[in-house]
Amino acid sequence: MAELPAGVVQAFFARTCCNYWNVLRSGRSSYGNLVSVRRVALKSQEEMQLNYFTGEQETEQMKKTGFIYDDTYLQHNTGDWHPESSERLRVIVNGLKESGLLEKLVRIEAEPANQRWVEAVHHVNYIMRFNDACAMGLPDFDHQENSICRESFKAALLAAGGVIKAIDSIMVGDVETAFCAVRPPGHHAEVDKAMGFCYFNNVAIGARYAQRQWGMKRVGIIDFDVHHGNGTQHIFETDPTVFYYSIHEHPSFAYPGTGRDFECGVAAGEGTTKNSVILPGRGDHDYRRKLTEDLIPAFKKFQPDMILVSAGFDAHAADMMSGVNLSTDGYDFVSELIMNLANALTDGKVVSILEGGYNLELLPLLVENHIKHLAGLRGV
Numbered sequence: 001m002a003e004l005p006a007g008v009v010q011a012f013f014a015r016t017c018c019n020y021w022n023v024l025r026s027g028r029s030s031y032g033n034l035v036s037v038r039r040v041a042l043k044s045q046e047e048m049q050l051n052y053f054t055g056e057q058e059t060e061q062m063k064k065t066g067f068i069y070d071d072t073y074l075q076h077n078t079g080d081w082h083p084e085s086s087e088r089l090r091v092i093v094n095g096l097k098e099s100g101l102l103e104k105l106v107r108i109e110a111e112p113a114n115q116r117w118v119e120a121v122h123h124v125n126y127i128m129r130f131n132d133a134c135a136m137g138l139p140d141f142d143h144q145e146n147s148i149c150r151e152s153f154k155a156a157l158l159a160a161g162g163v164i165k166a167i168d169s170i171m172v173g174d175v176e177t178a179f180c181a182v183r184p185p186g187h188h189a190e191v192d193k194a195m196g197f198c199y200f201n202n203v204a205i206g207a208r209y210a211q212r213q214w215g216m217k218r219v220g221i222i223d224f225d226v227h228h229g230n231g232t233q234h235i236f237e238t239d240p241t242v243f244y245y246s247i248h249e250h251p252s253f254a255y256p257g258t259g260r261d262f263e264c265g266v267a268a269g270e271g272t273t274k275n276s277v278i279l280p281g282r283g284d285h286d287y288r289r290k291l292t293e294d295l296i297p298a299f300k301k302f303q304p305d306m307i308l309v310s311a312g313f314d315a316h317a318a319d320m321m322s323g324v325n326l327s328t329d330g331y332d333f334v335s336e337l338i339m340n341l342a343n344a345l346t347d348g349k350v351v352s353i354l355e356g357g358y359n360l361e362l363l364p365l366l367v368e369n370h371i372k373h374l375a376g377l378r379g380v
């Protein structure tokens with residue numbers, strides 16, 4: 001932390017670094033969670049034994065799961081000091097290679113989003129401002145936390161385009177689920193403002209695309225990044241056709257300070273926004289309770305045609321970006337619950353999109369576990 005330039009990311013860290021140091025001081029190593037018991041999707045003890053020892057059995061049980069990644073995402077250079085670094089994607093891809101999971105996934109080539117789809121969410125003037133800022137080589141955009149380089153616009157278009165390709169792949173039946181290992185992330189991006197390392201709101205663009213290109217009437221968004229997706233909520237808060245559910249650290253303690261539990265939508269959109277807030281220091285028990293009591297009945301009532309996930313891994317106890325203490329097993333529960341909901345409501349159609357997650361030691365395992373749930377290799 002001492003190496004960070006003064007005044008740049010401290011605002012983002014300020015409310016959470018005490019917790020981070022407390023975690024370190026208490027001697028709680030991330031490895032304690034790394035060795036947590038791994039569960040595999042199994043129906044019997046015999047199957048479990050087979051699955052632990054043979055990859056073939058796993059593959060046969062797998063849902064066809066798409067994986068979106070492109071080296072261009074690494075070109076969005078935020079600087080050596082920035083937590084939202086290209087290293088995040090490098091460790092994710094390396095982890096998936098080492099575990100052998102990557103070769104079982106269906107690689108999907110991303111294409112830059114047609115600007116028409118970006119304009120379905122963002123003002124055209126904002127898109128032009130972002131393009132100009134990158135072309136001019138400015139160091140940041142709208143706020144100094146939002147580092148950019150000349151390639152950032154290209155990477156952001158490809159991130160949104162990756163989500164679009166994932167939706168296409170599900171709709172034409174190439175895959176059943178998909179994970180988008182994209183950056184820059186998106187859920188803080190407002191209609192006309194970059195925030196929290198986010199420029200184009202990938203999940204929102206995906207929701208609009210699913211509706212307008214594929215005729216999806218109702219899209220459900222589940223955001224489990226530890227920070228409230230202010231951009232996504234504001235984009236859809238008057239829209240009854242997109243349900244935005246977010247579970248995040250209480251806004252009094254965490255960036256961006258929005259997402260109170262009484263915010264439930266505006267005008268025609270009243271009832272299709274839901275925020276579950278988690279107090280600092282709380283973890284698995286509260287996640288279980290809130291997801292079970294808040295998310296499940298809301299989505300059962302809403303009946304989405306497709307579920308999009310803003311997948312943030314910064315709620316983990318060992319992630320310095322939050323004061324929330326979700327464990328590795330707790331993340332498993334979150335992923336399992338989402339897949340159970342999707343299997344019940346959307347015929348399993350889920351596109352999950354990377355948002356935050358900054359512990360480079362843990363991120364590969366958390367993403368691997370999450371993708372295993374998407375693939376039906378974990379959970380029941």
Ligand SMILES: [Zn+2]
Nearest residue numbers: 225227314356
């Ligand atoms: Zn976050």
